[in-house]
Structures are given as C-alpha cells and as structure tokens.
Amino acid sequence: MQAILGIIFHSLGGASSGSWYMPYNLVKKWRWEVYWIIGGLFSWLIMPFIAVLLTTPGWQNILAEADPAVVRTTYILGVLWGVGGLTYGLGIRYLGMSLGNSVLLGITSLVGSLGLPVLRNVGNLAEVLPAGDSFTDMLGTSSGQVILFGILVLMIGIVFCGKAGLMKDKDLLGQKEGVNTEFKLTVGLIIAGISGILSAFFSFGIDAGKQMGEAVREIAVANNLSFVSNGTYLFENNIIFLVILWGGLTTNLIWSVALILKNKTGGDLIDSSTPLLKNYLFCALAGTTWFLQFFFYGMGETKIGNGASSWILHMSTIILTANFWGFYRKEWAGVSSKTRTTIFLGIGLILLSIIIMGIAKSDFLN
Numbered sequence: 001m002q003a004i005l006g007i008i009f010h011s012l013g014g015a016s017s018g019s020w021y022m023p024y025n026l027v028k029k030w031r032w033e034v035y036w037i038i039g040g041l042f043s044w045l046i047m048p049f050i051a052v053l054l055t056t057p058g059w060q061n062i063l064a065e066a067d068p069a070v071v072r073t074t075y076i077l078g079v080l081w082g083v084g085g086l087t088y089g090l091g092i093r094y095l096g097m098s099l100g101n102s103v104l105l106g107i108t109s110l111v112g113s114l115g116l117p118v119l120r121n122v123g124n125l126a127e128v129l130p131a132g133d134s135f136t137d138m139l140g141t142s143s144g145q146v147i148l149f150g151i152l153v154l155m156i157g158i159v160f161c162g163k164a165g166l167m168k169d170k171d172l173l174g175q176k177e178g179v180n181t182e183f184k185l186t187v188g189l190i191i192a193g194i195s196g197i198l199s200a201f202f203s204f205g206i207d208a209g210k211q212m213g214e215a216v217r218e219i220a221v222a223n224n225l226s227f228v229s230n231g232t233y234l235f236e237n238n239i240i241f242l243v244i245l246w247g248g249l250t251t252n253l254i255w256s257v258a259l260i261l262k263n264k265t266g267g268d269l270i271d272s273s274t275p276l277l278k279n280y281l282f283c284a285l286a287g288t289t290w291f292l293q294f295f296f297y298g299m300g301e302t303k304i305g306n307g308a309s310s311w312i313l314h315m316s317t318i319i320l321t322a323n324f325w326g327f328y329r330k331e332w333a334g335v336s337s338k339t340r341t342t343i344f345l346g347i348g349l350i351l352l353s354i355i356i357m358g359i360a361k362s363d364f365l366n
Contacts, residue, residue: 006300013296014317020290021092022325023282029274031265035283036089037256038269042287044249048242051295055235057225062215062239070211071243077205078247084108084198086252087191094188096331099165102319102346103189106158107196114151115200150356154316157349161319164343171335202244202294206301209240237298245291293318316350323347 027035052059063071092100120134138144169185213236219225220233227234260266268274323343326332332340 006302009296009300011317013293013300014319015321016289016296017293017318018321018323019325020286020293021089023286023289025329026282027279029271030268030279031263032089032093033256033259033263034265034268035279035286037252037260038280039283039287039290040249040252040256042284043290044245044252047288047291047295048238048245051235051238051291052242056216056239057219057223059216059239059242062212062219063243066212066215070209074205074209074212074240074243075247077201077208078244079251080198080247081201081205081244082248082251084195084201085248086255087195088199091188091192091195094184095165095192096183096326096329099161099168099326099331100188100192100322102158102161102323102350103165104192104196104199106155106161106319107193108199110151110155111197111200115204146356146359150353153349153356154353157346157353158319160342160346160349161323162346164339164346167339167342168332168335171339205244205247206237206240209243212239212243213237232302234299234302237301238295241294241298316353319350320347 024035024039056062088104091104094100095103114135117133117135117138121136133144138148165185169183172183216236216239217231217233220228220236221231225233270276332343
C-alpha cells in the first residue's frame with residue numbers, strides 16, 4: 001500500500017511538473033526574462049515558504065541548529081540545480097514541450113538516479129557522500145536489479161523519443177514549426193544536455209539535506225502529529241526543498257535581472273498596453289504548479305524512499321504529461337506516420353519503466 005501511495009504522489013508531482021510551463025504560453029507581450037522571474041518568485045520563494053510555514057513544526061529552530069555544512073552544501077547544490085532549471089526553460093523554448101522534456105528529463109533521470117550510487121563505488125567518495133546504496137549494492141538485490149532494468153527501459157524509450165525528434169526535424173524541413181516558431185534542434189539539444197545534468201542536482205540536494213528532514217520527522221513523531229505513518233512524516237522534506245530552492249532563486253534571479261537590465265525589458269512589469277493582471281496571474285499559476293511537483297515528490301519520497309525509484313518515477317511521469325501537452329498543442333502536426341509511431345513507442349517504453357519501478361518497490365520482491 002505504501003508503494004502504491006508513493007506512485008500516486010509521484011504521479012501527481014510529475015503531472016504538475018509536466019504542466020507548469022503551459023500557463024506561460026498564455027502570457028502576452030512580456031519578454032521571456034520578465035515572465036520567467038515573476039513565475040520563479042512563486043516557484044522558489046513564495047510557495048516553498050508557505051508550505052514550510054503550514055507543514056513544518058519548529059522550522060526556524062531546525063535551520064538555526066542544523067550543521068552549517070549541511071545547510072551550505074544543500075544550498076550550493078540548489079545553486080547548481082538552478083543553472084539546470086534556467087537552461088531548462090531555454091531547452092523547452094527551442095525544442096517544444098514534447099521533445100524537450102523527453103530528452104532533457106531522460107538525461108536528468110539517468111544522472112539523478114544513478115549518479116550517487118556510481119560515485120559511492122569510486123575510491124573513498126562514499127565517506128563524504130550522503131548515505132545510501134552503491135551501484136554494487138543495487139546489483140546485489142532483486143529490487144535493485146529491477147530498478148536498473150527499469151532505468152534501461154526508460155533510456156531506450158528516451159532514445160526513441162530523441163529519434164522521433166530527428167525524424168520530425170527532417171519531416172518539417174523548410175516548413176514553419178507550427179506552434180513552436182523558435183524550433184532549433186541542435187542548439188536545443190546542447191542546452192538540454194547541460195540542463196539535464198545540472199537538473200539532477202536537486203536529487204543530490206535532497207540527500208545532502210536529510211539531517212534537516214530527519215529533525216522535522218523527530219518532532220512530528222514525538223508530538224504525534226497528523227500525517228505521521230510508519231515512523232515517517234508526510235511533509236518532512238519541505239524544509240529541504242526550501243533551502244535547495246533558495247539556491248535556485250539565487251541563480252535565476254541574477255540571470256533574469258541581468259537580462260532585464262541588458263534588454264531594458266523591466267517596463268513590461270508596468271506596461272498598461274499589456275494584459276497586466278492576466279500576465280501576473282498566469283505567471284503565479286505557472287510558478288505554483290511548478291512548486292507542486294516537489295511538494296508531491298516529497299510526499300512520495302516518504303512512502304518509497306529517496307533513490308533511483310523515486311527519482312525515475314517522478315521524471316517518467318513528467319515526460320508522459322509533457323508529451324500529452326505536446327500533442328494537445330499540435331507540436332507533432334504534419335509529421336509522417338513513421339515519426340508518430342516512433343514517438344508513441346518511446347512514450348510506451350517510458351510508461352513501461354514506471355510499471356517496472358512500481359514492481360521494484362512492491363512487496364512482491366521483498
């Protein structure tokens with residue numbers, strides 16, 4: 001039952017993450033850097049603070065008493081993840097919702113799920129890395145082997161999605177890209193690669209900040225709070241997200257403000273010739289929806305555990321949702337039937353990987 005709840009929470013988080021960019025498409029006459037930072041303030045500052053305020057007992061004392069090295073490392077990983085988040089927006093801009101998310105999140109899935117286990121097998125790194133299974137440990141258990149198989153299936157699915165993108169580029173050669181007039185395959189793939197690697201640092205940040213989450217759990221269990229189950233507290237990760245997202249805010253705020261000053265686009269914020277109220281509301285909706293991905297991820301992680309299975313489930317459901325929106329926005333209109341078959345096959349393999357991950361964490365293998 002815990003595994004099923006975990007899959008549901010991760011699916012809700014993935015659906016939120018796969019959908020959050022859609023409101024930005026409704027923002028009118030604002031330049032990218034303007035709507036990006038307005039939405040970002042909700043994603044990385046306002047909503048995380050509200051979540052901690054409502055769900056995290058004693059959060060101020062926990063931050064004050066936590067090991068400074070833990071807080072600092074978690075924040076730095078958030079800064080690096082922020083670079084990935086920043087380039088994520090650019091990757092989607094050039095590749096579109098469907099292809100962009102498939103390629104970018106496929107890379108993130110691989111790095112985020114296997115990065116730490118592989119590094120724990122390298123020299124003495126295990127002593128300085130957050131505790132957890134090494135790649136060798138995963139190979140030695142049935143659940144670990146199934147997780148690795150699920151990752152393999154996912155990556156094959158991503159290869160098919162990438163192949164479909166190349167076929168799409170060829171099909172539409174010399175034509176307008178429909179809804180995505182900025183489609184640039186080569187530039188988009190380079191940006192997606194950079195973003196995919198750095199975006200995985202969010203998973204590393206969760207591991208680094210575990211001390212803070214454990215402190216929240218102890219308080220919640222000791223006071224018999226609601227949402228405590230099997231020795232875990234459903235919202236214990238929100239304080240970790242708060243610190244990681246401070247790092248993400250730092251990166252994106254510096255870059256966006258620099259672009260606004262360079263391009264002299266700050267006037268968009270008060271330009272009465274634009275639908276100001278709607279623009280602010282759509283940015284707030286995008287930012288809030290974005291944050292919900294990790295709000296639900298944190299809930300799912302308490303049921304399944306932070307590791308390859310949680311991260312891969314989260315990433316896979318994002319890819320599926322983003323592809324749904326990609327088809328809804330007719331990003332694959334005008335392509336050949338062979339191209340459509342290829343993208344459907346890739347999505348099908350991604351869905352299969354989710355099922356495999358669920359089996360890996362079920363009682364069936366334990």
